[in-house]
Amino acid sequence: MFNYNIYKTGYTKKREFPEWECPLCNKGVLKYYEPSFTVLKSVDSVLNSTNEFWSPMYDKNSFAVLLICTDSNCRHTVLCTGIIEFNDTIYKDDETDNFYTEIEEVLKPRYFNPSLNFFPIIKKIPHIIKNDILLLFNLFWHDTNSCANKIQTIINLILDKLNIPSTYSENGITYKCNLSKRLEFLKEVNNEMTELILSNYWILKDSRYNLNISRSDLFNAILHLEKIINMAISSFPDFKDELNF
């Protein structure tokens, strides 16, 4: 079962990796393989560590680790790399009422190979869309706005696959449809799906205004995308590829 919070925040404290679902078998969960954990110190961290004012808070190190599927018939490994940062948190000692600071290691995963699945890549999803979904899953970790753009691309691919027109003619001139125009055409055949795509459009609004979209919004948009794909599969018999990959 997915640990949704780790997807939303995008970090893990003290090497407590969540039990992400294995992307290969979709049955086992991924366990952190401690002997593989490698810290790669940046040149700046090495040079600055001799400075008398140095603190771990200034370090910008990277990590690499293997995660191994617990399913005995799978045992697949996933490589996870990312950056290590440190947060200082103030705690209160209940006995003395004094405050003290603790520096905590924070791991921010930036890349998985193979990518983790946010939802199952079922066979009925057309091949051309599957490829972009896999890219989307990895972009989530290191480039949130590109991930948001990829969602919009996938929605256009879905509309292409449903034969929703991408151009229209007016006074003898052919124009390219923007999303809102394409949704007018979709509405004529499936109002519910039109509403789903529209709500996803609004979840992603920050990325269109060059603001950094939050991981929480992005995560919700990905779950929304799964609903849109499932609706395309259930409502449009021609959606899936003739060759079932």
Ligand SMILES: [Zn+2]
């Ligand atoms: Zn597995």
